[in-house]
Amino acid sequence: MRRIIKNGRVIDPSQNLDKTTNVYLSRGRIVAVADEAPDGFTADQEIDATGKWILPGLVDLQARLGEPGSQYAGSIASETKAAVSGGITSICCPPDTSPVNDSQAVTELLQRRARQAATAFVMPIGAITQGLDGERLSNSFSLKEAGCIALSQADKPIQNSLTLKNALEYNSTLDIPIFLRCEDKQLRNGGIAHSGPVSSRLGLPENPPAAETAALARDLVLVEESGVKAHFSQLSCARSVELIADAKKRGLPVTCDVAIHQLHLSEMDLLSFNSLFNVSPPLRSMNDKQALIQGVRNGVIDVIVSDHTPLERDTKLLPFGESAPGISGLETLLALLLKLVQNGDLDLMTAVRSVTQMPAQIIGCQTGSLVENSSADFCIVDPEAIWTLETKQMLSKGKNTPFAGWEFVGQVEETFFQGRPVYRRDSN
């Protein structure tokens, strides 16, 4: 089917484009973004997007989909639906599934389920070590061949420095990005709350910034030695931003991301012991939060992720320290991003770039863009729509969000995946 999306404000950082124009698509691909139709183009359908924004489909580098292993908390079918309702059309899922995605079989299962759902791209990330044990290297070439777009240890960083060095050196020849989350387990010492005034008052076990920064400093040294293309996930500390900035200045092939909730929340939100604020890494100080926002603003932080972790109700209905960490974040990624723009923390182009062009570039995929001949994945956003997040209306199986009751301005009206509408607000 051939469609024209007319008169929308097209915001595509990959082309430095921000103008009111038309988008032409045919057979699942973008034919053109232009005021005039390409020669010979006749549309089967016209969609009027006057007053609306057209953004490339968002690319989320970190979202758990529940499958395999935790289908009760989420499934590829349910979570991809939730994703497209938030404008996300490409999802990278970490390997901490059950079983762990350390084999072609699991990678292929994920892809098969995603094809069945046919709602969004699901891009598996393979495990760096077998079973995420931090000791034995996975068959990473086979994982890459099967379709893994990156390798990571999810939330189980390799503690053994020699194993990490070997993993980075071995994979540096395979041209596959390595996602590293930095945490020194000994320094963390079971801590669940940022070391600061709140943990001091509440007696919550302390998770010091050094647990992240010391590990990051080590990892940067090993990345430099190996020459591997490394992407650092889920930064939470001001000092981490400085370390990455230095590394980039010295020309290291590094990029990094931050979870969107870290840009809105801080340790102060733990004061009521509400388990919905239990995340890993923990919510840190206001100073850290500001440094992270500044990091996105000045380009040191390349990407913003949802860090979507759908959880069963019972795993959050526990005292803070016994509850599982994580936020169901697919449906609030764009909304929270726009809030940062409205607050004056980010400009719109930088915000959109951090969830489209940059993540796509890091994983080497042709998504997150509206350039000619790219997959026609995009969303139409009503920038004036005012809405309140209600958990009962969430499409994700995981209702574990601390943002329930928050009011947002700007809402996805319609999402297209490979040229087909996969979400329309009114019809849901």
Next chain:
Amino acid sequence: MSAKLAGPNIQLNELGKLKHFLTLEGLKAHHLTEILDTAESFINPVTNEIKKVPILRGKSIMNLFFEPSTRTRTTFEIAEKRLSADVESLDIQTSATKKGESLLDTLWNLQAMQADMFVIRHSESGAAHFFSQHVAPHVHVMNAGDGQHAHPTQAMLDMFTIRKHKGDIFDLTVAIVGDVLHSRVVRSQIQALSILEAREIRVIGPKTLMPESPEAMGVHVYHNMEEGLKDVDVVIMVRLQNERMTSALIPSEKEFFKLYGLTEERLALAKPDAIVMHPGPINRGVEIDSAVADGPQSVILEQVTYGIAVRMAVMSIIMSNAAQLAQHKLEQEQQASLDLIEYNVQTGDTL
């Protein structure tokens, strides 16, 4: 820190009186004074031959201890029995979730057995807050120690002991020595002393046993025992857990005693009439020298005795507040009915 703790308000009822007893943070001086004054009235039953009073007759109290405790549990049980409550104590030392039943299901099942009050000890900070948010409106929760967060009845019995000896908390300088980082008792003591406007609260110990931001709790930090003890009115020693040595927070008991142990010489730096306290059980020769523990300035055993009176006081206040609130609501309903009748009479409306 400017932000208020969101939790404590949940422990007050509509009349601003204690409904649960979870933490001292957020309470006012009059809440604490009421507890201390009420505890005075229970000192006699503690020392009398007939120790029971019928205040909680017919009420059912369940002690849920998710982590081991002897002293606290025993004093709670004694306090409950002296108030004539029906008492059940359950050891739930492994998490209910590990047995397959959710923690809340466990709580709701016990609640269905018509409990009026839960006394809860749990290894997670905030556990008592969590339980109080999920019990039925008529059920009360008392925190008998949650993680590293709070142990409010212990702190109140410490305040009671101090008041017994010093008359008032106001204008006192109090030094707390030892493991501040891991101690829920210390957090509650600091809050109690702040609310009762002690002149100065000092914490003394190595950096490894201090939280990241102790000043946020309103204390002065000392890493030198001699400096910290100078001219204080009260010295509170804190128990040092054995695992602090194995986790490399301090090199040895011997070294800890050398730096922070309370000896007669060091105690001499405090005011001559300073009292020495310890929540127990004490480690002689680690935190405190036997000569001091058994010496004339030690009030350690009194603390244990007063613990029963203080716990009786808190429980009786909570139950009395509940009765008062019910009476208040009844009166409001009656007044509303009277107002309606009066309105009907005035307007000529009939039912």
